[in-house]
Amino acid sequence: MPPAPGFETRGRRAIPIVGLVIRCYTAGSLPEAHLMLHRLQDAGIEAHVFNQNAQSGVGEIPFTHAWPEIWLADPADLSRARAIVEAVEHPPAPWADWICHACAEANPGQFELCWSCGTAP
Ligand SMILES: [Zn+2]
Structure with missing residues (x-):
């Protein structure tokens, strides 16, 4: 053995x-x-x-x-x-997803502007 x-x-x-x-x-x-x-x-x-x-x-x-x-x-x-x-x-997510305060659309964390209306977070 x-x-x-x-x-x-x-x-x-x-x-x-x-x-x-x-x-x-x-x-x-x-x-x-x-x-x-x-x-x-x-x-x-x-x-x-x-x-x-x-x-x-x-x-x-x-x-x-x-x-x-x-x-x-x-x-x-x-x-x-x-x-x-x-x-x-288990690396941490680099950016948290965020909800646009203008149109309430969900945006991936790496987006600097809302994909729907162009508003900054
Ligand atoms: Zn928006």
Whole structure:
């Protein structure tokens, strides 16, 4: 039986791999994992992609064990890392939709003038 992610086998014992102490994200693809990795690294968080080469093992190992994972070097970064993951996965809408005060038509947020009557919000 292979060791759990973040652990390696020494004799009969599973020991943590230094530099991979806590998982913060499971990606659907390797490019997605690297995008997230770079966002975390840009924020000064030491992180690593685990399972980089496991995709070729799909079929022999369960596919859920082959997804690329992001592991952090320092568990103290976990809450900050999760906030970054949340911001990447659910970016805020850049502009809120608005209702024209002159004609009551709904306008997409990026419209600077009402599409119907030309009034500014
Ligand atoms: Zn209007």
